Amino acid sequence: VDVTRFEEQLEAFRTGFGRNYRLASEKFKAAIDEIDKSILHLNKIKEALIGSENNLRLANDKAEGLTIKKLTYGNPTMKAKFDEARNAKK
Numbered sequence: 001v002d003v004t005r006f007e008e009q010l011e012a013f014r015t016g017f018g019r020n021y022r023l024a025s026e027k028f029k030a031a032i033d034e035i036d037k038s039i040l041h042l043n044k045i046k047e048a049l050i051g052s053e054n055n056l057r058l059a060n061d062k063a064e065g066l067t068i069k070k071l072t073y074g075n076p077t078m079k080a081k082f083d084e085a086r087n088a089k090k
Contacts, residue, residue: 068082
């Protein structure tokens, strides 16, 4: 009787342990999958920020290179107005 009960308890333990192991393994895999998704998402955000930084750098370069001469090129009226304003200042 004790041997039979011992075997039943051992089988119940093995079944319960196997179930818990399977559940833990599934949760572990799900957590790893979520980490992978987060990494992919963060890499996309990083790429977007780098692209934004490049565009800001290009915009800044354009702003730094902006001059009255460039703004008035091909526009004699505006060139004359700026020349007139410079001469009035002197």
